[in-house]
Amino acid sequence: MAVSGRFVLLVALGVVPVVLLGEAYRQAELTLVLWLLLSVLIGIVDLILAASPRRLVIERVLPNRVRLGETVSSELFITNENRRALRGLVRDAWQPSAGAAATRQSVTVPSYERRMLRTTLTPFRRGDRRTAGITVRSFGPLGLWARQATLASPGRIRVLPPFNSRKHLPSRLARLRELDGATSVQIRGQGTEFDSLREYVRGDDVRSIDWRATARQGDARAGHEQKLMIRTWRPERDRRIVIVIDTGRTQAARIDDEPRIDTSIEASLLLAALATRAGDRIDLIAWDRRIRGRVTGASGGELLNRMVDTMATVDPELLETDWSSMAAQVRAVTNQRALVVLLTTIDTPASASGLLSVLPQLAQRHTVLVAAVSDPEILRAVSERGDRDETYRAASAERSLLDMARVTAAITRLGGDVVTGSPSALPPMLADRYLALKAAGRL
Amino acid sequence: MSAPPVERGTAPRAEATTPTLRGTARRWRFWLILAAVAVVGLLVVAVASGTGGGSRAPYSITNTAPEGSKALAEVLRQQSVDVIQADTLDEARAAVKAAPGATLAFADPGGYLSDERLDEAAELADRVVLFLPGFNELRAFAPGVSAAGAPREIDGVDAGCSLPAAVRAGTIIGGGRSYRAAVDSGAELCFRSSDDAYYVVRTETPNGTVTVLGATDVLSNRGITGAGNAALALSLLGEDDTLVWYVPTAYDVEADGPADIASLTPDWVTPVLLLTVFTFLAAAIWRGRRLGALVVENLPVTVRSRETMEGRARLYARAGAHTHALDSLRIGTITRLSSILGLPRNATVDEVITSVAAVLPARPLSDIQSVLVAAVPSNEADLVSYSDRLLELESAVTRAVRP
Numbered sequence: 001m002a003v004s005g006r007f008v009l010l011v012a013l014g015v016v017p018v019v020l021l022g023e024a025y026r027q028a029e030l031t032l033v034l035w036l037l038l039s040v041l042i043g044i045v046d047l048i049l050a051a052s053p054r055r056l057v058i059e060r061v062l063p064n065r066v067r068l069g070e071t072v073s074s075e076l077f078i079t080n081e082n083r084r085a086l087r088g089l090v091r092d093a094w095q096p097s098a099g100a101a102a103t104r105q106s107v108t109v110p111s112y113e114r115r116m117l118r119t120t121l122t123p124f125r126r127g128d129r130r131t132a133g134i135t136v137r138s139f140g141p142l143g144l145w146a147r148q149a150t151l152a153s154p155g156r157i158r159v160l161p162p163f164n165s166r167k168h169l170p171s172r173l174a175r176l177r178e179l180d181g182a183t184s185v186q187i188r189g190q191g192t193e194f195d196s197l198r199e200y201v202r203g204d205d206v207r208s209i210d211w212r213a214t215a216r217q218g219d220a221r222a223g224h225e226q227k228l229m230i231r232t233w234r235p236e237r238d239r240r241i242v243i244v245i246d247t248g249r250t251q252a253a254r255i256d257d258e259p260r261i262d263t264s265i266e267a268s269l270l271l272a273a274l275a276t277r278a279g280d281r282i283d284l285i286a287w288d289r290r291i292r293g294r295v296t297g298a299s300g301g302e303l304l305n306r307m308v309d310t311m312a313t314v315d316p317e318l319l320e321t322d323w324s325s326m327a328a329q330v331r332a333v334t335n336q337r338a339l340v341v342l343l344t345t346i347d348t349p350a351s352a353s354g355l356l357s358v359l360p361q362l363a364q365r366h367t368v369l370v371a372a373v374s375d376p377e378i379l380r381a382v383s384e385r386g387d388r389d390e391t392y393r394a395a396s397a398e399r400s401l402l403d404m405a406r407v408t409a410a411i412t413r414l415g416g417d418v419v420t421g422s423p424s425a426l427p428p429m430l431a432d433r434y435l436a437l438k439a440a441g442r443l
Numbered sequence: 444m445s446a447p448p449v450e451r452g453t454a455p456r457a458e459a460t461t462p463t464l465r466g467t468a469r470r471w472r473f474w475l476i477l478a479a480v481a482v483v484g485l486l487v488v489a490v491a492s493g494t495g496g497g498s499r500a501p502y503s504i505t506n507t508a509p510e511g512s513k514a515l516a517e518v519l520r521q522q523s524v525d526v527i528q529a530d531t532l533d534e535a536r537a538a539v540k541a542a543p544g545a546t547l548a549f550a551d552p553g554g555y556l557s558d559e560r561l562d563e564a565a566e567l568a569d570r571v572v573l574f575l576p577g578f579n580e581l582r583a584f585a586p587g588v589s590a591a592g593a594p595r596e597i598d599g600v601d602a603g604c605s606l607p608a609a610v611r612a613g614t615i616i617g618g619g620r621s622y623r624a625a626v627d628s629g630a631e632l633c634f635r636s637s638d639d640a641y642y643v644v645r646t647e648t649p650n651g652t653v654t655v656l657g658a659t660d661v662l663s664n665r666g667i668t669g670a671g672n673a674a675l676a677l678s679l680l681g682e683d684d685t686l687v688w689y690v691p692t693a694y695d696v697e698a699d700g701p702a703d704i705a706s707l708t709p710d711w712v713t714p715v716l717l718l719t720v721f722t723f724l725a726a727a728i729w730r731g732r733r734l735g736a737l738v739v740e741n742l743p744v745t746v747r748s749r750e751t752m753e754g755r756a757r758l759y760a761r762a763g764a765h766t767h768a769l770d771s772l773r774i775g776t777i778t779r780l781s782s783i784l785g786l787p788r789n790a791t792v793d794e795v796i797t798s799v800a801a802v803l804p805a806r807p808l809s810d811i812q813s814v815l816v817a818a819v820p821s822n823e824a825d826l827v828s829y830s831d832r833l834l835e836l837e838s839a840v841t842r843a844v845r846p
Contacts, residue, residue, distance in 0.1 A: 002732040003725060012722045015715055022711025032714040036721060058457040081456065095740040104734060125743075133460060135735030150735050151457035253748035260748075315743045347751075375748050382775065385830045388823050389760065394830065395768035396756035398775035405778070 001047065002137055007144040011039050046140030051082035051111075053136035053149040060155050065309070068126055068162040074100075074155065076117040076134065080109035088138040088146065092119055098129035098157065123159040126262070127313050131155040160308040161262065165270040165427035172274050172431045179439055180234060200228035208232075237279035239443040240334050241434075242366075243268045246344035247314055248288045248321030250351065255375050256423045263373045264343035265311045267427040269304065271341065274431050276303050278438065283333045286314050289322045296333060323354035327361055339367045339443050341430070346372040346420060348403040349410065356410055363415030367442055370411050371430045374404070374420040502550045502574055502662060502690050504528055509665035515676055516688065522677065525685045532560055535689040539567045545685035549584070550574035555691040558583070568687065569651035572679050574662060575620050576655055585653040587628040591621045591640035599670055604633035606645055608678030612671030615642070617660025634658070643675075654679055765826040766819060773815060776833045783837075783844055792816055799836070802843045811836070 014035035022028030057079035066072045074094075080086045086109040094100040099122035109115045123129050133153045139146040197213050213229040245268055251261040272282045276299050284307055286293035293310040295303065321344070330340055340362055346352060355370070362368050381397035384390050408418045417437075421429040437443055468475065499506060504516035504526060516526045525542070529535035539545055547568035554577070556564060561583035565571070573584055581588050596618040602609035621640035624630035634642035644655040660666020661676045680686050759768045781790050784798045796815055800808045814836055820826045 003729050005726075005729055008722060008725045008729050011718070011725045014718050018714050018718060019711050022709065022714065026710050028711035028714040032718055035718075054456070054459045054463075056457055057455070089734065091734045093735055093738050095738050097740060097742075132738070133457075133735075137734060148732070148734070149459045149461040152460050153457055249746075252744050253746040255748045259743070318744060377749050378752060381752065383834070385827070385834060388827060389756070391772075391827050391830045392760045392768055393753065393756040395759060395771040396752050398771040399755065400752050402771070402774055402778075 002146045002148050003043065004139065004143055004146065006142070007039070007043055010042070010144065011036070014039070042142065043145040046142045047145040047147060048140070049084070050138045050140035050145070050147050051080065051084040051086040051088075053086070053088065053138040053147050054151070055081040056086070056136065056151060057081060057114075058134060058151055058153040060153055062155050062157060065158045065160055065312075066121070066123060067160050068123060071120055071122045072157070074119045074121055074157070076119070076153075077114055078107065078109055078117065078136075079114040080111055083111055085110045086136075086138055087141075087143070088136055090117060090137075091135045092117070092131055093133060093135065094119070094121065094131045094155075095129050097123060097125040098131070099123050121157065123157070126159050126161055127315065129157050129159055158309070158312050160312045161265045161269065163266065163269045163304075163308065165266045166273065168270060168428040168431060169273055172270075172428070172435065173277055175435055176274065176278050176438075179435065195232045195234040197229050197231055200230045204230050236441070236443065239280045239438075240336050240338035241271070241275050241280050241282045241341065241443075242330050242333050242338050243271065243282065243284045243341045244326060244330065244343065245284070245286045245293075245311070245314075246288065246321050246342065247286050247292050247316050248344075249316060249318045250321075250345035250347060252316035252318065253345075255373055255377070258423045259316065260345060260373045261314070261316050263423040263426055264371075267371055267430045268311075268341070268343060269307060270427040270431050271434055272303055272307055275434060276300055280443070284310065285329055285333065286311065287321065287326055287329060288317045289319060289325075291329065292317075321354065323358040327358050330362065330366070337366055339369060339434070339437065342368065342370045344370065344372060346370065346374075346404050346407045346411075346418070348400075349406055352407045352410075356407075356414060359411060359414040359416050367437065368416040369419065369430075369433060369437070370416050371419045371426060371433075373423055373426055376422045500690065500692075501552055504688050507664065509663060511664050512662045514664045514667055515662055515673075515680070518673070518677065519681055519686060522681055524681045524683075527685065527687050529687055529689040530692045531694045532556070532564060532689075532691070535564065535567060535687055538685075538687045538689075542685035542687075544569065544683055545687050546570045546572060546680060546683045548572045548574065548680055548686055548688045549580070549690075550576075551580060551691050553691065553693075554579070555693060555695045557697065560695065560697075564689070565648075565650050567689075570654075570683065571651065572654045572656055574656055575659065581622075581655070584650075585644070585646050585648055585655055587630060587646050587648070588622050588624045588644050588653075588655050591623040591637075593618070593620050594636040594640065597636060600634045600636065600642070602633050603635055604631055604643075606631045606633050606643070608675055609633040609643060611678050612675035614670045615658055615661060615672050615675055616669040617658050617666045617672065619659040619661075620657040622655050622657055763823070765823055769820050769826055769829055772830050772833055776837055777815060779837060780840055783840055799840055802840055 014032065017035055018028050018031045021031040059077040059079075061075040061077070063072045074092070076090075076092060078086075078090065086107070089104055089106050091104040092100065094103060101120045101122070103119075105117050105119075107115055107117060121129075131154065133151050135148065135150045137146045137148045197210060200209060208230045210229050210231045213231070214227070217227055217229050245261070245264050247261060251259065251264065253260055255263070268284065272284070275282050281299065282303060283297075284293070284295040285291060292314050295306045295310050298306050330338075342355070344355060349356075359368060378397045378400050381390075381393050382401065383394070385394050404420070408420070411418050417433070419426070419429050419433050462470070499508065501510045502512050504512050505528070507513050519526050527538045527542075527545075529538050535547070539547065545568055547570070549564060549571060550573070551561075552575070556579075558579065561579055565583045571584060573580060576584065578590065581590065597616060599614045599616045601614055602612060604610075615634060619642060621636040621642055622644045623639045623641065624632060624644050624646060628646060630644055630646035632641040632644055636642055642657045646653055646655075656662070656679065658672070658675075660669055661672045667673050667676060777792060777795050780799060781788070781795050784795070784802065786794060786798060792815065796808070796812055799811050799815075800806065803811070814829065814832050818829060820829055
């Protein structure tokens with residue numbers, strides 16, 4: 001049950017009869033009591049005449065997924081199964097970060113008819129955003145008292161990572177095609193595989209002439225001019241890439257108003273989009289002390305779909321990542337030589353000790369690439385030395401940079417490769433490093 | 444916006460999570476029943492203990508408590524004595540006027556009556572029975588009688604006088620107050636408690652006969668059944684057909700002083716104030732009723748990435764570690780200088796200094812050495828100035844190498 005502002009006004013209006021009758025007949029107390037009784041009586045009658053908020057059929061039409069930053073509309077169909085019209089207020093209980101434009105709307109549904117309520121949602125946080133149900137407040141014909149009930153009508157919308165770094169994809173794909181073209185006549189070697197045989201043209205490397213094929217070609221066309229055949233090579237395909245996203249406590253830190261894990265997701269998406277076009281096979285593991293998400297055996301568009309779906313609901317856990325068991329997880333994914341990309345944090349030698357201890361056994365089998373988000377604030381702080389406090393801060397920032405340099409050096413010494421960059425720079429930098437590795441045939 | 448009408452009952456109705464009134468009542472049934480039983484029990488106990496209605500004042504003929512006098516009044520009524528209760532002087536006067544020759548039973552334990560009013564009360568009736576009078580009542584009603592203190596509880600005392608009522612009673616028990624009268628007043632003195640103190644004194648005054656009764660238990664519901672108590676009470680009070688039982692109340696107190704605010708304000712002010720309270724109540728319900736429960740959402744933890752750096756900077760500042768801080772700044776500068784100068788990563792500090800000196804021939808070597816390694820800052824001002832010189836050196840080298 002609920003009352004409206006109108007009812008409050010009705011009660012307040014009692015001041016007129018109380019004063020008038022009080023002056024005229026000295027019956028102020030009696031008038032007050034009678035007015036209150038009358039108000040409540042009218043309210044009760046209004047309540048009885050209100051449509052039941054329980055006799056409703058609720059249907060929800062909701063898109064399944066939305067990219068973070070985009071707007072979708074949620075449609076709610078309300079069918080009134082009362083013999084009276086429903087006049088009321090409807091609240092759709094979306095979680096705050098679902099970004100509903102208006103959570104309460106007034107609606108009038110005639111008896112046995114259906115009306116639609118549309119709510120636009122602009123979620124501002126990744127993950128599953130839910131609504132438990134709707135609350136209906138049904139007013140009587142006078143709009144004084146209302147019946148109220150909460151109806152279960154669960155709804156869920158999955159907010160996917162935005163993949164803002166896809167703007168870098170076309171330029172990297174162009175580079176990949178260049179790489180393909182440029183290497184089609186490359187000398188054989190690591191990272192290339194046989195592509196085709198074609199006729200020699202001036203400028204080709206003479207060392208790539210396939211004499212056996214030349215001889216066979218000459219046999220078939222006896223009497224004709226002898227043609228030299230050369231073999232062409234192309235970059236290797238079907239390499240394996242294992243992306244490991246660290247979801248431990250260090251990934252919760254916000255840099256440039258973006259948690260590290262979001263940057264890691266962006267970088268992994270760009271890398272996956274690029275690598276799957278290049279014909280490589282990508283597996284993804286989100287790991288802290290257990291597997292938080294895993295995508296294996298997908299390729300093409302499905303790969304990206306499954307990756308964003310898996311990573312949408314992963315938030316950093318406030319615990320230390322268990323690197324020692326991580327190697328076993330990589331081994332479970334593939335036995336072949338692979339490019340293992342670790343998206344984590346390079347902070348201090350102490351906090352990186354777990355990572356450093358596992359690197360040798362990973363680097364023995366695989367090519368290891370450590371990608372970490374660096375904080376542009378630290379670089380800014382180094383050169384700001386106006387007063388005493390800023391100088392101390394600069395000294396502290398220098399110490400942080402030194403720590404990071406030491407960890408980077410240690411990783412390099414243990415056979416890994418390091419990419420660091422600010423949140424906006426890391427995804428393209430990782431993609432570039434992948435292209436460089438591919439061009440060098442180190443995959 | 445409107446969709447076509449749907450057929451009845453095609454889709455299932457939404458399940459309501461708000462409990463119905465009936466459901467709530469069922470859930471709270473145990474407690475509701477318990478509350479009802481408790482209320483009924485309390486009512487029964489209240490009725491049984493006789494506290495339902497009636498006065499709580501002593502000597503009141505509606506008081507059923509042990510100190511009251513309802514039993515006496517009821518017995519008098521059964522003896523066809525018309526017992527009239529008067530709460531104010533005006534009521535008492537009206538009652539006496541209606542039945543001339545009535546006996547007036549008077550007690551003022553609360554001391555509500557002023558001296559003038561006591562005098563007026565004394566003139567009301569010819570026959571007056573005073574219950575445990577104090578100084579003021581004695582002065583107005585029976586000037587010849589004075590109080591003689593409160594004796595110890597008595598087991599039984601004989602009349603010892605010729606007053607018919609006392610003789611009929613024989614013996615009374617209980618406690619109360621005793622009185623004495625001047626020897627030559629001709630007063631009748633009964634039920635002696637000590638030397639010249641008595642429980643009952645009858646004296647003739649200009650206003651009529653006044654009987655002073657000092658034994659409490661003669662009147663009270665508790666003590667009236669003891670010995671000859673009832674006989675004494677009935678004889679004293681039942682002499683006439685009508686008994687006016689006047690125990691003053693707060694209404695007898697005369698109002699004085701300036702008129703109070705209530706008599707100056709119009710009648711409707713209090714109701715309007717009450718109406719305001721009810722309006723606020725309604726408004727509170729209007730604004731306070733939530734449209735459904737609050738929505739719960741788990742938010743991720745927010746960690747600022749600069750925290751470690753800021754914390755370490757504050758630690759340096761609090762410990763005054765200027766040498767340590769300057770060393771950090773120097774290591775950073777030397778690392779950057781060596782990369783600017785194209786030296787290998789494992790180049791020593793001396794090699795860096797030599798290279799810097801080669802790039803900047805205008806500067807003395809000792810100066811560069813002092814800035815990069817040797818000088819020890821003695822205070823924070825030194826730290827700031829050396830830090831500025833490090834920056835200056837770095838930019839000078841950068842300009843020299845990449846013009």
